[in-house]
Amino acid sequence: MEKLNSSIAPDHRAAISEALYQCVSETAITTMLAQNYHWNVTGMAFGPLHSLFQEIYEDHFSAQDELAERMRALGSFVDGNLSSMLKQSKINECEDKLSAVDMLKNMINAQETLASTNAGAGDIAASYGDKLTEDLCIERGKVHEKFAWILRSHIE
Helix, strand or coil, X not given: CCCCCCCCCHHHHHHHHHHHHHHHHXXXXXXXXXXXXXXXXXXXXXXXXXXXXXXXXXXXXXXXHHHHHHHHHCCCCCCCCHHHHHHHCCCCCCCCCCCHHXXXXXXXXXXXXXXXXXXXXXXXXHHCCCHHHHHHHHHXXXXXXXXXXXXXXXXX
């Protein structure tokens, strides 16, 4: 933890950064999951799903950067190794060839997990008076809930 001129105590910044790293890890894994599905989706809904998965991975690529940079602003190191992120993440890679419907179900689960993880990180930030991180996590959570709704609409 770097020494900063901050109203947030170092141990609180560390706790916030740990929660943010959970967000970074799950966002990075979901980014690759969406890109995998973008490359491999087939079937009658190929066009819209191919585009939707691209929208998701492009959004998530930017988001992981924003979350990691918030960690850096708090004085924390960001472990950018995918192996570390896989160990941290509650979202798993997809190692099977899936149908479009199973891709959707898997991505819905990932988006709901991300929404929950961001909400939890926002709560931790709020408990330590870090409104900037709380706001970032709230905004990200809303994005993930919207993606979950859009994805669910394809199979309901």
